[in-house]
Amino acid sequence: MTPNVRSTNEGPVRVLTIDNPAKRNAFSGDMASTLYRELDLADADPSVRVIVVTGAEGYFSSGHDLDEVLEHPDTGGDPIANAAFARPSEILTPVIAAVDGPAYAAGFLLTINCDLRVATRQARFCGVGAAIGLVPIAGALSRLVDIVGYATAYHWLATAAPFGAEEAERRGYVTSIHEGDRALDGAMELAQAIASVSPAVVTAVKAGFNHSLRHGADAGRAAETRLSELVRALPDGDEGVRSFLERRAPVFPDAPEALRTLVTEALA
Structure with missing residues (x-):
């Protein structure tokens, strides 16, 4: 199957699924461009009241495709290459991240820029920049501190240490934790609640x-x-x-x- 970002409708909710499980849903440049385009298409559609972003087969996203990063080493710090991951915060349609498995590097950046996040107990988050010598961009420095506060945001980014769903919930980063692989179910329930109001x-x-x-x-x-x-x-x-x-x-x-x-x- 060709790596892709799939788009489906569930009533007033547009679901965007990151689909590259062979590489833990890592983003190629083409996939990132597709995500950017699909977010804009959903935002321009008045029948879409909420967008849910999720990953296929037990992963959210491990970040950029490392094969492409080796060919283009500046990818991690390039604002154009990372524009898709900041896009949820720039559009006006609410965006919910449904996180199962790893949300690392650019995958973590994508969750930062969503308005709300739900997770399974298998979810893991990590801003890897400090560990690989790259300053986190695409909202990591401008938004994360507003979500969880200075000390927690600094700890997460300065140590580059992974953290799980329980800590994320305790710090207010995720709104709910779901058993098994039911993050998408939880996100859809939340999305339908938002879609039912003005x-x-x-x-x-x-x-x-x-x-x-x-x-x-x-x-x-x-x-x-x-x-x-x-x-x-x-x-x-x-x-x-x-x-x-x-x-x-x-x-x-x-x-x-x-x-x-x-x-x-x-x-x-």
Whole structure:
């Protein structure tokens, strides 16, 4: 089977599966390009409310394909070669990592840039940069500290020591641990919960968080007001109130295709 990133739909959830189990789901350059493209295609599709990224056959990803790294030694530190692993944090659709087995090197970077992470007890994480003389990039230095705090992020990256699902959960890195190989099941359950609420609000929450992280709390508070005004003009609030009064589950419309443009303009 040719190494690939497979894309499937489960209702409003787009599942992207890293599929190169012969090399523990290591990324070739072509696979990384495919992942980048599939993330953008999912983000542009208004019917996709959540993206789940997972790996095939008991692995998440061991990082870059070492055969290619030997041919192109700068791959590990090249921002273009690593752009796909940062992409989940740059798009507005929420992205969940379902981690079973190793998430090492670039695979670990990919999980850092997802919004949420679930894992099995077999999951192992490792930022290997310090062990091989490469500064971790693609969000490792800019995002990890916001997820787990300075001391934990520094410990993980400065020692390059692997850590398991239990420590990841204890540090707040993963939201839940699942038995057997059921990380994808757990991720889908979480994805369906997110997909059932207002997609416009979900988009605004991610955009607001990212704006605050980049520009500080004061800018974040101003962004809250602008985003709130933007979403109030959409039908989501009316549907939410009506469904509550009518004692039924809300049926929120897909976010309008123009929402991403409006959000970007509101935060400019």
